[in-house]
Amino acid sequence: MKQRALLLVDLQNDFCAGGALAVAEGDSTVDVANTLIAWCKARGEAVVASQDWHPADHGSFASQHHVEPFTQGELDGLPQTFWPDHCVQHSEGAELHPLLDSLALDAVFQKGENPDIDSYSAFFDNGHRQKTGLDQWLRHHEIEALIVMGLATDYCVKFTVLDALQLGYTVNVITDGCRGVNIQPKDSNHAFMEMAAEGATLYTLADWLETQ
Ligand code: VGL
Numbered sequence: 001m002k003q004r005a006l007l008l009v010d011l012q013n014d015f016c017a018g019g020a021l022a023v024a025e026g027d028s029t030v031d032v033a034n035t036l037i038a039w040c041k042a043r044g045e046a047v048v049a050s051q052d053w054h055p056a057d058h059g060s061f062a063s064q065h066h067v068e069p070f071t072q073g074e075l076d077g078l079p080q081t082f083w084p085d086h087c088v089q090h091s092e093g094a095e096l097h098p099l100l101d102s103l104a105l106d107a108v109f110q111k112g113e114n115p116d117i118d119s120y121s122a123f124f125d126n127g128h129r130q131k132t133g134l135d136q137w138l139r140h141h142e143i144e145a146l147i148v149m150g151l152a153t154d155y156c157v158k159f160t161v162l163d164a165l166q167l168g169y170t171v172n173v174i175t176d177g178c179r180g181v182n183i184q185p186k187d188s189n190h191a192f193m194e195m196a197a198e199g200a201t202l203y204t205l206a207d208w209l210e211t212q
Pocket residue numbers: 010015052083120151152153154155156157
């Protein structure tokens with residue numbers, strides 16, 4: 001069996017109820033995460049997380065451009081959705097969800113620190129110009145397969161999964177551990193279809209636990 005890790009994407013206060021960029025039912029993913037954490041730990045598998053971690057003047061913030069949140073524009077030559085200010089470094093909104101079993105995390109990889117470019121994927125910025133330490137860490141631990149879940153389905157989960165596939169990882173996505181922004185109502189469905197088309201395998205938590 002290939003060495004495997006659980007990768008929890010952006011389970012942060014700002015994407016949950018009351019947060020600056022709250023996604024519907026974002027909080028409901030935390031129970032799924034804690035179940036998977038316990039399941040992985042019991043098998044000696046690694047558990048890692050990503051954390052959106054922006055400076056207060058990040059270029060993805062609508063406030064920096066004096067436009068309405070959720071409008072489209074451009075940042076450093078790339079198409080960009082402008083977001084409400086969110087996950088500002090050291091703010092409460094940037095913290096991992098308080099009910100997440102954070103003590104179980106073997107490593108946390110921050111992303112989105114460069115104000116000039118957004119960084120949805122836990123592996124690279126949106127221009128694939130810079131890498132986080134995630135790929136190195138996984139290689140160092142000889143991990144070849146991932147279980148991925150988190151927030152938000154249509155942005156950070158999707159781009160993390162697509163990059164992981166491109167980097168050669170086997171990727172399993174736990175769909176009920178994900179929730180999306182859904183600027184367009186079907187964005188999350190389309191994101192799951194795209195992940196599957198590129199080679200990810202989709203499971204509900206129940207299916208995963210039953211079939212492994
Ligand atoms: C995310 C929008 C902006 C995410 C992060 O975690 O999916 N989405 N920053």
